[in-house]
Each structure stands twice: as structure tokens, then as C-alpha cells.
Amino acid sequence: xxxxxxFKLLLEFFxxxxxxxxxGYATLPFLYEIAEKYDWYSIAQLKNMIAISSVTPxxxxxxxxxxxxxxxxxxxxxVIGTLAxxxxxxxxxxxxxxxxxxxxxxxxVNAVIRTLKPVGCALLSAVLIKLLFTSNLQLIGxxxxxxxxxxxxxxxxxxxxxxxxxxxxxxxxxxxxIIGV
Amino acid sequence: MEKxxxxxxxxxxxxxxxxxxxxxxxxxxxxxxxxxxKGWLTSDELCExxxxxxxxxxxxxxxxxxxxxxxxxxxxxxxxxxxxVITPAFVAIIxxxxxxxxxxxxxxxxxxxxxxxxxxxxxxxxxxxxxxNKSVTDRYAATVFITALFxxxxxxxxxxxxxxxxxxxxxxxxxxxxxKGGRQ
Numbered sequence: 001x002x003x004x005x006x007f008k009l010l011l012e013f014f015x016x017x018x019x020x021x022x023x024g025y026a027t028l029p030f031l032y033e034i035a036e037k038y039d040w041y042s043i044a045q046l047k048n049m050i051a052i053s054s055v056t057p058x059x060x061x062x063x064x065x066x067x068x069x070x071x072x073x074x075x076x077x078x079v080i081g082t083l084a085x086x087x088x089x090x091x092x093x094x095x096x097x098x099x100x101x102x103x104x105x106x107x108x109v110n111a112v113i114r115t116l117k118p119v120g121c122a123l124l125s126a127v128l129i130k131l132l133f134t135s136n137l138q139l140i141g142x143x144x145x146x147x148x149x150x151x152x153x154x155x156x157x158x159x160x161x162x163x164x165x166x167x168x169x170x171x172x173x174x175x176x177x178i179i180g181v
Numbered sequence: 182m183e184k185x186x187x188x189x190x191x192x193x194x195x196x197x198x199x200x201x202x203x204x205x206x207x208x209x210x211x212x213x214x215x216x217x218x219k220g221w222l223t224s225d226e227l228c229e230x231x232x233x234x235x236x237x238x239x240x241x242x243x244x245x246x247x248x249x250x251x252x253x254x255x256x257x258x259x260x261x262x263x264x265x266v267i268t269p270a271f272v273a274i275i276x277x278x279x280x281x282x283x284x285x286x287x288x289x290x291x292x293x294x295x296x297x298x299x300x301x302x303x304x305x306x307x308x309x310x311x312x313x314n315k316s317v318t319d320r321y322a323a324t325v326f327i328t329a330l331f332x333x334x335x336x337x338x339x340x341x342x343x344x345x346x347x348x349x350x351x352x353x354x355x356x357x358x359x360x361k362g363g364r365q
Contacts, residue, residue, distance in 0.1 A: 019340070030341070061240050062240060071278060085240070088239055115351035120312060128309055148300070163300040175292070
């Protein structure tokens, strides 16, 4: 059974490496689906990991692959998950670097990229909407979220600023008994 | 000049440590380490690798690291760079995962995580906003956006099929355009 778990980890994270376009949070729609499909990690744990990824080295996709592997089957699982997500990159970059000029000027490549950019945006929007409706934000949380978003639209700050301020807000609301967690 | 596995690994390990908060910072890091300090590559080459990496699947920072490693020492270099850049992330997550399990039930940690949830949604909102500004620039892109959102939210189609469908659609559309163009 453990072998089939390793194989599933390999397959799922290989798929993410192969099909997530747009970088940054582009892996999130896939990671969210894994949380719904398997019991490797919950959506709450995924949210924690997005926060942790923002303050530790490495992109969130890699971090989540390591974490999912580790929490299901220890160090070996972590190694398998991590390698699985970078393996498609190794293969694809090796091929593309040999045909770099042809690749850049190919009309089909350009057509695909032009289509995948808004698709990536739509997939991430869907995650945002789902998180918004599944989070236990409560009224006070919605108020703070609105304040954060308005302030970010006026002047964007470092990710650490939002996470740090949000953590303080959480502590304050918790100890003042404003929220039920 | 051929670089050794270890020297490439070491350089990318350092970059991996500095790669806080995601892959966006890889280009300035590579430029300062590989071009300004070591003179292994020019910053123009690095910019080109980064630009192509953003249009390939997978994690952008990893793709850029592999391109650079390959240029420095072929397949050996690619392996050295990818191992170097993921090792700090790997170690950090193993340590934090072990720690988190033992403190997550504490009351104060619960409060912090509740608050951080608001921060996360803010960050995601900003990421969506930035992607929107860059990608949804014409009527075609807007149509694709709405269709993809409908497929994944309403019809609950999995992201992998939406991506595959989009690739096929783009290729077929391009073929049709070419065929029409050829006939005129």
C-alpha cells in the first residue's frame, strides 16, 4: 500500500509541474484540488502553508510538495513529492534550451501562451473565491480584509507586512474574545 | 570554462536560501550572484532565460535555475542548480512541519493562524489583480477568462482538464486562422 502512496504522490506532483502555467501561485488551483481529493493535507493546512511559504525559502508549489510528502510518509515521501514537481521542468527546459529560437518564434507556442495567461488568472480567481467562502472570517475578519485590500490598492506593501499585521490582528481579536476560533 | 558540480550547487544553494516568499526574486538574485559577482553569464542571458521560463509550465524560479545550470555545465550543471535551489526550501519545510504539528493546537497559535488567513486572502487578491492586469488585455482574453472560470467554478471541472482543453483550443484556433489566411 505504501508503494501505491508513493506512486500517487509522484503522479499528482508531476502533473502540477507539467500543467501549472504562470508561476507564483499558479500551483494553488492544483494544490487545492489535491486537498479536496486526498487526505494528504486539509484546506486549513494548505492556508497555513501559503503563509509559511511566504516567510521561508522557496516557491509555494515546492514547499507544498515537500509538506504533503512529509506529512503522509516521512522524509522519503517528502523527497518523492519535491522531485516529482521539478522533474517536468528538468525535461521541458532541456528540450526547449536546444530549440530556444524556434520556440520563441513559433506561432502555436505564442497562441497557447496567450490563451493560458487568462486561464491561469481564472483558475487562481476560483481558488480565491472558494477560500473566501470556506474561511471562518466572521464580520470582524471581513472588515479587516476590506481594509487590507483598500490599503493595498492605494499602496502595495511587502507580503510580510500583510501577514505580520494580520497575525497581530488575529492575536488581538482572539484575546479580546471578539472571534470564535 | 566548465564549472564543477559543487561550485554550481553551492551558488544555487545560496540563492535558494535568499529565495524568500516565492520565485519572483530569482532574476535579481541570479544577476547579482552569477553575473555581477562571478561573471559566469551576462545579465542579458539571464533575462532571456527568465522570460522563457515564465512561459513554460512549472515553477518559474526552478525553470530559470535549470536553464542557467545547463548553460554553465550541461546536464550536470542543470542537476547541480536544481538540487542547490530546492535544498534550503526542503530543509525549512521539514523543520517547520515537525514544529507546527506540536504547536498548532495552542490557543495563541490558533488566533495567529486565524489572522494570517486574512493576510493570505489579501495576498491572493493582489496576485489575481496583477495577473488580470497583465493577461486580460483584450476581448479574446476576457472571453477565455470567463469561460475558464465557468468551467472550474460552475461545472467543477478539474484545473488539469481546463489547462489541457485551453492548449488544444489555442492550437486548433491557430490552425483554423492559418488555413483561412492561406485561402485568401
